[in-house]
Amino acid sequence: MAIAPTNPVSSLVQSLGEIPPDAVVFGRSSVMQAVRERLDKVAGANVPVLIQGESGTGKDIIARMIHSFSPWKSGPYVKVNCPAIPGTLLESELFGYEKGAFTGAYGMKPGRVEMAHRGTLFLDEISELDLALQSKLLQLLQDGQFCRIGAQEDKKVEVRIVCATNRVLETEIENGTFRQDLFYRINVVNLRLPALRERRGDIEDLAQYFLEYYNRKYNCRARALSSDLMAILQKYHWPGNIRELENLIKRYVILGNEDVITTDLVSREQEYFNPEINLDGPISLKKLTRQAVRELERKVILKVLQANHWNRKQAARALSISYRALLYKIRDAGLPANGSSRRRAEPMPNQGAAAD
Ligand SMILES: Nc1ncnc2c1ncn2[C@@H]1O[C@H](COP(=O)(O)OP(=O)(O)OP(=O)(O)O)[C@@H](O)[C@H]1O
Ligand SMILES: [Mg+2]
Numbered sequence: 001m002a003i004a005p006t007n008p009v010s011s012l013v014q015s016l017g018e019i020p021p022d023a024v025v026f027g028r029s030s031v032m033q034a035v036r037e038r039l040d041k042v043a044g045a046n047v048p049v050l051i052q053g054e055s056g057t058g059k060d061i062i063a064r065m066i067h068s069f070s071p072w073k074s075g076p077y078v079k080v081n082c083p084a085i086p087g088t089l090l091e092s093e094l095f096g097y098e099k100g101a102f103t104g105a106y107g108m109k110p111g112r113v114e115m116a117h118r119g120t121l122f123l124d125e126i127s128e129l130d131l132a133l134q135s136k137l138l139q140l141l142q143d144g145q146f147c148r149i150g151a152q153e154d155k156k157v158e159v160r161i162v163c164a165t166n167r168v169l170e171t172e173i174e175n176g177t178f179r180q181d182l183f184y185r186i187n188v189v190n191l192r193l194p195a196l197r198e199r200r201g202d203i204e205d206l207a208q209y210f211l212e213y214y215n216r217k218y219n220c221r222a223r224a225l226s227s228d229l230m231a232i233l234q235k236y237h238w239p240g241n242i243r244e245l246e247n248l249i250k251r252y253v254i255l256g257n258e259d260v261i262t263t264d265l266v267s268r269e270q271e272y273f274n275p276e277i278n279l280d281g282p283i284s285l286k287k288l289t290r291q292a293v294r295e296l297e298r299k300v301i302l303k304v305l306q307a308n309h310w311n312r313k314q315a316a317r318a319l320s321i322s323y324r325a326l327l328y329k330i331r332d333a334g335l336p337a338n339g340s341s342r343r344r345a346e347p348m349p350n351q352g353a354a355a356d
Contacts, residue, residue: 075119101150
């Protein structure tokens with residue numbers, strides 16, 4: 001059977017893919033409501049937007065939403081993942097080339113900038129562009145013109161440019177690796193996406209959404225998350241943000257077992273202490289110290305519990321605290337009662353010998 005030839009141009013113009021419902025993307029947190037308001041205002045205006053946020057906070061989704069809310073939504077949406085294309089190829093990928101521009105350029109090839117004409121060009125991980133490409137991009141932003149490699153004349157395009165980064169570009173400017181004038185051009189409107197730990201109020205709804213989504217997708221029937229596990233999710237620091245939560249729930253749906261992910265989360269948490277210090281407001285040293293002590297206590301308790309195979313009586317002895325105090329601390333720290341999230345009857349400390 002003949003295979004239809006693939007069109008290299010159209011394969012670069014992305015389909016928008018599935019975007020979760022608005023209520024899921026923005027949730028209830030006030031930080032995300034502010035993002036929503038700003039996105040609504042900016043989507044219709046042809047100005048560059050810079051999306052900043054840690055990895056997994058949803059920059060890709062927001063870029064797609066900007067396009068789908070814009071007057072150019074029926075036009076192309078072209079994404080360029082800058083670090084994924086080797087430095088030497090990136091210029092020809094972005095700006096295209098003329099026949100004979102370099103050895104091996106047997107025909108002309110349009111770049112992704114051109115493909116995005118009357119649509120959106122999404123430049124992901126913009127900090128990865130080298131300085132020469134940054135100047136070419138600056139020209140495109142200034143007058144909508146660019147030059148294919150080997151061409152005699154500039155070309156003009158109408159394109160909405162959206163950039164994303166998980167780096168702090170101001171630091172890159174200080175280091176001399178990012179042009180300040182380009183930063184001002186791409187940063188006409190800035191959307192900063194909060195880390196998941198800054199929007200803990202949305203964790204439950206997001207988890208619920210992913211649970212239903214993957215149950216449907218994989219035709220599974222994983223049960224609603226237990227309140228023990230939900231409490232652990234609430235306290236976890238989520239370095240991988242929503243992507244990490246999504247993968248965790250996906251794993252739960254497939255394995256159908258909370259224990260695996262609970263143990264995994266608890267051990268991921270073990271090495272972490274990173275107090276959230278807001279330098280814009282007053283800092284309470286007392287509160288931070290208390291937080292650090294609790295965190296240290298949690299780590300020590302966890303290590304001792306693991307070393308004692310979750311035998312709490314032995315662990316209490318090793319820690320030189322009472323069994324009752326240990327149970328209280330385990331609950332307070334959001335640790336699982338018995339090394340898993342399985343709920344089993346908790347022996348009351350005042351009922352004498354605890355059945356560990
Ligand atoms: N607000 C959200 N609601 C639902 N799902 C989300 C949300 N934000 C992100 N996700 C999901 O989390 C995953 C990561 O999102 P996305 O790729 O947009 O993050 P990113 O900020 O671009 O990450 P990176 O910096 O690593 O490229 C995706 O699978 C996406 O579907
Ligand atoms: Mg991304």
